[in-house]
Amino acid sequence: MTRSKLEFPEGVTVLERGWLSSNNIVLLGPGHSAVVDSGYSSHQDLTLELIKQQLNGRPLDDLVNTHLHSDHCGGNAKLQDHYKQLQTHIPSGNSQAVTSWDIDKLTFKATGQTCPKFTYQHVLRANTSMKLGLHEWEIHCAPGHDPDSVVLFEPISKTLISADALWENGFGVVFPELEGIDAFDAVADTLTMCEKLNAKTIIPGHGRPFTHVKAAIERARTRLAYFSVKDRSPNHAIYAAKVLLKFHLLEHQKVEISSAKQWLLNMPYFQKLTPMLKTILSTDKETTLDNQGEKVADWVIGVLCTVKAARIEGSMLVNQ
Numbered sequence: 001m002t003r004s005k006l007e008f009p010e011g012v013t014v015l016e017r018g019w020l021s022s023n024n025i026v027l028l029g030p031g032h033s034a035v036v037d038s039g040y041s042s043h044q045d046l047t048l049e050l051i052k053q054q055l056n057g058r059p060l061d062d063l064v065n066t067h068l069h070s071d072h073c074g075g076n077a078k079l080q081d082h083y084k085q086l087q088t089h090i091p092s093g094n095s096q097a098v099t100s101w102d103i104d105k106l107t108f109k110a111t112g113q114t115c116p117k118f119t120y121q122h123v124l125r126a127n128t129s130m131k132l133g134l135h136e137w138e139i140h141c142a143p144g145h146d147p148d149s150v151v152l153f154e155p156i157s158k159t160l161i162s163a164d165a166l167w168e169n170g171f172g173v174v175f176p177e178l179e180g181i182d183a184f185d186a187v188a189d190t191l192t193m194c195e196k197l198n199a200k201t202i203i204p205g206h207g208r209p210f211t212h213v214k215a216a217i218e219r220a221r222t223r224l225a226y227f228s229v230k231d232r233s234p235n236h237a238i239y240a241a242k243v244l245l246k247f248h249l250l251e252h253q254k255v256e257i258s259s260a261k262q263w264l265l266n267m268p269y270f271q272k273l274t275p276m277l278k279t280i281l282s283t284d285k286e287t288t289l290d291n292q293g294e295k296v297a298d299w300v301i302g303v304l305c306t307v308k309a310a311r312i313e314g315s316m317l318v319n320q
């Protein structure tokens with residue numbers, strides 16, 4: 001965990017967590033404390049400790065989730081258990097799925113990831129604002145990576161909490177596309193919305209905060225163009241498969257190759273990705289409809305090793 005050196009609005013601290021857990025943003029004012037996003041479940045004890053350090057004995061009043069991917073809300077249950085008066089705010093589009101704890105709709109099943117059950121008290125409505133710490137933050141819809149995601153903007157300092165809609169280098173996997181739902185246009189619209197806000201500082205969901213906003217938006221647009229070329233290109237599907245396996249390795253660090261393969265084959269998103277990725281196997285004459293999933297799984301494991309995001313040690317696949 002590193003603490004960012006950039007200047008933020010008074011009372012705002014960014015706990016930069018890496019890629020398994022999202023960043024946690026702590027916002028403190030004299031009469032109010034809030035946290036935006038709570039990281040992944042396997043880090044929940046550390047998340048609570050880090051937040052307790054920041055609060056220095058004060059209670060946590062509000063928890064806001066930009067979106068409900070497991071790496072942004074996996075610490076919710078832990079924080080709710082510790083801070084009994086905590087009020088949790090989630091995007092309005094997710095309210096029914098959380099109430100009924102529908103792990104299909106919440107994508108925890110589809111990604112093969114885990115998230116302890118939590119509750120909420122309030123929904124975040126676009127085009128309204130809420131006080132977090134010392135400042136009033138605007139709530140804006142940011143569909144694309146996730147259809148229900150919001151981003152938060154503080155207009156005086158022009159600081160944008162951009163979740164996974166805009167990173168220093170790109171943006172998160174466009175998950176609706178894995179379900180066959182067109183969402184690249186939504187990504188483009190969200191980037192335009194971010195551009196119009198004219199933010200000076202971006203606090204992304206992952207990675208370090210940054211100020212070269214224009215260049216980041218250009219990089220994101222270049223990446224979007226690469227993903228959305230109109231020839232049924234597997235570019236985005238390849239990226240998604242790599243990200244999902246890398247996340248699994250970040251969580252477990254070291255897994256038997258056979259169990260990594262089985263995990264991929266059991267994952268609903270991987271099953272949806274397989275037909276999109278079959279073109280990469282077109283020269284492999286041994287590929288049949290029956291073994292296509294296994295071949296793609298082998299290929300993804302190989303690619304992760306080629307780009308040095310993983311390595312093989314005997315029968316193990318190891319994160320690196």
Ligand SMILES: [Zn+2]
Binds near residue numbers: 067069072145146172
């Ligand atoms: Zn996300």
